[in-house]
Amino acid sequence: xxxxxxxxxxxxxxxxxxxxxxxxxxxxxxxxxxxxxxxxxxxxxxxxxxxxxxxxxxxxxxxxxxxxxxxxxxxxxxxxxxxxxxxxxxxxxxxxxxxxxxxxxxxxxxxxxxxxxxxxxxxxxxxxxxxxxxxxxxxxxxxxxxxxxxxxxxxxxxxxxxxxxxxxxxxxxxxxxxxxxxxxxxxxxxxxxxxxxxxxxxxxxxxxxxxxxxxxxxxxxxxxxxxxxxxxxxxxxxxxxxxxxxxxxxxxxxxxxxxxxxxxxxxxxxxxxxxxxxxxxxxxxxxxxxxxxxxxxxxxxxxxxxxxxxxxxxxxxxxxxxxxxxxxxxxxxxxxxxxxxxxxxxxxxxxxxxxxxxxxxxxxxxxxxxxxxxxxxxxxxxxxxxxxxxxxxxxxxxxxxxxxxxxxxxxxxxxxxxxxxxxxxxxxxxxxxxxxxxxxxxxxxxxxxxxxxxxxxxxxxxxxxxxxxxxxxxxxxxxxxxxxxxxxxxxxxxxxxxxxxxxxxxxxxxxxxxxxxxxxxxxxxxxxxxxxxxxxxxxxxxxxxxxxxxxxxxxxxxxxxxxxxxxxxx
Numbered sequence: 001x002x003x004x005x006x007x008x009x010x011x012x013x014x015x016x017x018x019x020x021x022x023x024x025x026x027x028x029x030x031x032x033x034x035x036x037x038x039x040x041x042x043x044x045x046x047x048x049x050x051x052x053x054x055x056x057x058x059x060x061x062x063x064x065x066x067x068x069x070x071x072x073x074x075x076x077x078x079x080x081x082x083x084x085x086x087x088x089x090x091x092x093x094x095x096x097x098x099x100x101x102x103x104x105x106x107x108x109x110x111x112x113x114x115x116x117x118x119x120x121x122x123x124x125x126x127x128x129x130x131x132x133x134x135x136x137x138x139x140x141x142x143x144x145x146x147x148x149x150x151x152x153x154x155x156x157x158x159x160x161x162x163x164x165x166x167x168x169x170x171x172x173x174x175x176x177x178x179x180x181x182x183x184x185x186x187x188x189x190x191x192x193x194x195x196x197x198x199x200x201x202x203x204x205x206x207x208x209x210x211x212x213x214x215x216x217x218x219x220x221x222x223x224x225x226x227x228x229x230x231x232x233x234x235x236x237x238x239x240x241x242x243x244x245x246x247x248x249x250x251x252x253x254x255x256x257x258x259x260x261x262x263x264x265x266x267x268x269x270x271x272x273x274x275x276x277x278x279x280x281x282x283x284x285x286x287x288x289x290x291x292x293x294x295x296x297x298x299x300x301x302x303x304x305x306x307x308x309x310x311x312x313x314x315x316x317x318x319x320x321x322x323x324x325x326x327x328x329x330x331x332x333x334x335x336x337x338x339x340x341x342x343x344x345x346x347x348x349x350x351x352x353x354x355x356x357x358x359x360x361x362x363x364x365x366x367x368x369x370x371x372x373x374x375x376x377x378x379x380x381x382x383x384x385x386x387x388x389x390x391x392x393x394x395x396x397x398x399x400x401x402x403x404x405x406x407x408x409x410x411x412x413x414x415x416x417x418x419x420x421x422x423x424x425x426x427x428x429x430x431x432x433x434x435x436x437x438x439x440x441x442x443x444x445x446x447x448x449x450x451x452x453x454x455x456x457x458x459x460x461x462x463x464x465x466x467x468x469x470x471x472x473x474x475x476x477x478x479x480x481x482x483x484x485x486x487x488x489x490x491x492x493x494x495x496x497x498x499x500x501x502x503x504x505x506x507x508x509x510x511x512x513x514x515x516x517x518x519x520x521x522x523x524x525x526x527x528x529x530x531x532x533x534x535x536x537x538x539x540x541x542x543x544x545x546x547x548x549x550x551x552x553x554x555x556x557x558x559x560x561x562x563x564x565x566x567x568x569x570x
Contacts, residue, residue: 002097002100002109002488002491002492003041003089003093003094003096003097003100003488004030004031004041004488004489004491004492005491007030007041007043007087007089008028008030008043010068010071011028011030011043011045011064011068011085012024012026012028012045014064014067014068015045015049015060015064017067018060018063018064018067019049019052019053019055019060021052021053022049022052022053023052026045026048026049026052027048028043028044028045028047028048028049029042029043029044030042030043030045031043031489031492032485032488032489032492033086036482038078038080038086039076039078039086039087039088039089040087040088040089040485041086041087041089042084042085042086042087043084043085043087044083044084045060045064045085046058046060046061046064046083046084046085047082047083047084050083056083057082057083058079058081058082058083060083061079061083061084061085062079064085065077065078065079065085068085068087072090073089073090073092073093074087074088074089074090075088075089075090076088091473091475091476091481092473094481094484094485094488095472095473095475095484097484097487097488098472098475098484098487098546098547098550099467099468099472101487101488101550101553101554102467102470102546102549102550102553103467104553105553105556106553106556106557106560107557108487108490108491108553108554108557109152109490109491109493109494109554109557109558109561110152110153110154110491110494110557111152111153111154111491111494111495112153112154113153113154113495113498113499114150114153114154114155114156114498115154116154116155116156117154117155117156117344118155118156118158118341118342118343118344119150119155119156119157119158119342119344119345119346120158120160120337120342120344120345120346121143121146121147121150121157121158121159121160121345121346121348122143122160122161122162122345122346122347122348123139123140123142123143123144123146123159123160123161123347123348124136124139124140124143124161124240124244124249124251124348125161125162125163125164126164126240127164127169128163128164128165128170128173128233128236128237128240129169129170129172129173129196129236130196130198130200130236130239131198131200131239131240131243131401131402131403132240132243132244132401132402133399133400133401133402134381134383134399134400134401134402134405134429135350135378135380135381136243136350136402137247137381137402137405137414137418138378138379138381138418138423138427139348139349139350139378140244140247140249140402141247141249141414141415141418141419141563142348142376142378142418142419142423142503143159143249143348144159144247144248144249144250144563145415145419145503145506145561145562145563146346146348146498146501146503147159148560148561148562148563149494149497149498149503149506149561149562150498152494152498152557152560152561153494153495153498155498158252158253158342159250159251159252159253160251160252160253160254160255160337161251161253161254161255162255162257162333163233163237163254163255163256163257164257164329165233165256165257165258165259166257166258166261166262166329167326170225170229170233170258171221171225172194172195172196173196173232173233173236174221174224174225174228174229174232175192175195175221175224176191176192176195176196176197176201177201177204177205177208177228177232177235178205178208178216178221178224178228179191179192179195179201179205180201180202180204180205180206180208181204181205181208181209181212181216182205182217183202183205184202184205184206184208184209185209185214185217187217200239203235204232204235204236207231207235208228208231208232211231212227212228215227216228237254243401243402243403244402246402246403246406246411247402247406247411247414247415248411248415248563249563255333255336257329257333260336261329261332261333261336262329266332266335266336267324267328267329267331267332269332269335270328270331270332270335270336270367271302271317271318271328271331273335273367274304274331274366274367277366278305279304279305279308279366280302280303280304280305280317281302281303281305282300282301282302282303283300283301283303284297284298284299284300284301285301285303285313285314285316297316297319297320299320300320301316301317301318301319301320302316302317302318303315303316303317304316304317304327304331304362304363304366305366306358306359306362306363306366307362308362308366309361309362309363309365309366310358310361310362310365311358311359311361311362312358315327315359315362317331327359327363330356330359330360330363331363331367334360334363334364334367334373335367338364338367338368338371342371343368343370343371343372344371344372345364345371345372345373345374346373346374346375346376346501347360347373347374347375347376348375348376348377348378348423349375349376349377349378350377350378351377351378351379351380353377354377356375357375357377360373360375361373361375374501376423376424376501377423377424378423378424379423379424379425379426379427380426380427381418381426381427381428381429382426382427382428382429383400383429383431384428384429384430384431384432385430385431385432386430386432387430390430390431408431409431409434409435412443412564412565413434413435413443415562415563415564416442416443416446416507416562416564417429417434417442417443419503419504419506419507419562420442420504420507421504422502422504423502423503423504437570439515439518442507442511443564444570445511445514445515445518446507446510446511446513446514446555447566447567447570448514448518448570449513449514449517449518449551449555450552450555450556450559450566450567450568451567451568451569451570452517452518452521453517453548453549453551453552453555454552454568454569455569456532456533456544456545456548457545457548457549457552459532459533460533460541460545465542465545465546465549467546467549470542470543470545470546471539471542471543472543472546473543474539474540474543475543475544475547477530479519479520479530480520480530480544480547482516483516483517483520483547483551484547484550486512486513486516487513487550487551487554489509490509490513490554490557490558493505493506493509494506494557494561497561503561503562506558506561506562507562509558510555510558510559513551513554513555513558514555517551530544531544532544532545532547532548552566
């Protein structure tokens with residue numbers, strides 16, 4: 001139990017003693033105040049309790065604060081309008097939290113707030129027609145970091161990749177691969193117009209030649225598709241999985257749209273369930289005004305009542321010619337997820353799919369009113385170098401691949417930099433900055449803090465510290481205590497990142513912690529250098545070694561949450 005949990009439990013106990021009518025599961029916050037002058041810990045319990053018991057929040061706050069002042073480790077309990085309780089905590093409480101950090105190691109901050117809840121997390125899900133590009137990388141890093149964060153906080157996360165292997169793009173892929181096959185067997189052919197020109201298909205063509213010999217040479221496209229579809233898709237999935245592995249990303253399941261939805265009749269099953277609920281009707285949608293709406297026709301079609309669940313317009317599910325729309329695949333896939341027992345779902349989409357948020361949410365709510373889905377959007381990534389647009393060499397067609405990026409920067413830099421902005425904001429990734437050894441480069445600055453802590457610990461001449469015997473009472477300066485307070489915020493940051501599905505909160509926090517640690521090392525606002533090894537004072541040296549170890553533990557936990565490897569030396 002971290003320090004904020006301890007005081008939350010204490011505050012709740014006092015509140016229940018004073019107001020027995022309060023529900024025991026009342027939801028309120030206990031956190032660091034934004035302004036340090038307001039103390040160490042702030043709570044809004046009086047504001048929440050006021051609505052439950054009908055007593056003014058200031059009156060409740062004063063009563064609870066009075067009870068809290070009886071605690072030996074609470075120095076001050078002040079009230080701020082309209083009903084906040086601000087506590088100032090004795091140094092001994094922060095020393096106790098420091099012990100907690102030391103004994104927790106890199107698992108510091110881990111919790112069980114998820115209580116083992118099963119969550120389906122779908123991310124990347126790019127078309128299996130080529131290698132992953134830089135836009136896919138952002139979604140991959142976002143999804144994998146979120147999975148790690150939620151796992152550290154007690155959720156059971158199932159990572160899923162939806163293979164969009166039904167549709168004309170697969171026929172185009174196979175036609176492209178067949179052209180490379182023809183080249184591999186010595187036939188001069190050009191890549192057909194509209195096909196994929198990337199060199200990544202050259203090895204696929206050679207593999208086709210090795211396995212099929214010249215038996216595909218004189219077949220028409222339909223026959224080639226039948227013969228080679230599974231083989232070509234397998235090769236493309238191997239390529240995508242290899243790209244994901246370069247980033248340290250692995251999924252638990254890959255779901256084939258064709259074999260697991262279309263071939264088993266799941267599209268119709270999902271529509272039948274919606275029809276039984278009276279949510280599908282035959283009609284003609286109103287003609288769009290001033291913009292193009294996909295699947296609009298002036299003829300009667302089968303339409304899903306998605307507006308009943310918050311969508312802007314109802315959505316066509318079966319065209320007038322009897323064909324399913326693309327959206328039906330999404331409906332069937334989420335029907336499939338729910339049938340497999342997933343009621344909590346997270347879906348990460350690129351910015352080009354932002355129009356699907358409301359319709360997919362509507363479909364999930366229509367299928368099962370107890371199911372929940374949170375759809376996150378990852379915006380574009382602009383490649384820069386020294387602030388100017390940067391065009392990398394593009395060896396795989398007309399886009400920059402994940403492999404290109406990893407070879408240029410390395411997986412750890414990409415992972416960290418992809419999380420330095422909230423997912424739904426455009427990210428400028430500057431190659432020069434990402435390699436710069438300065439405070440302006442967040443990954444360097446945070447890694448340097450970890451390496452600096454490692455260097456401090458090495459100065460202890462490999463002496464093994466017994467944390468249970470370290471006298472932390474000599475850690476008394478304002479800067480040192482503020483550093484402990486910053487570390488104590490980590491469990492809360494991790495919980496909020498998991499609950500709001502916002503992994504960028506981790507990198508923000510790590511940068512702030514690194515800043516405070518570097519500031520302490522150089523003397524901070526006092527202007528006096530803080531020496532971690534103090535000649536002739538082993539008591540103080542051991543305590544400060546413990547402080548350095550705690551910083552290292554907290555940073556390690558943060559790196560673990562986003563899948564970045566900490567560096568012992570730089």
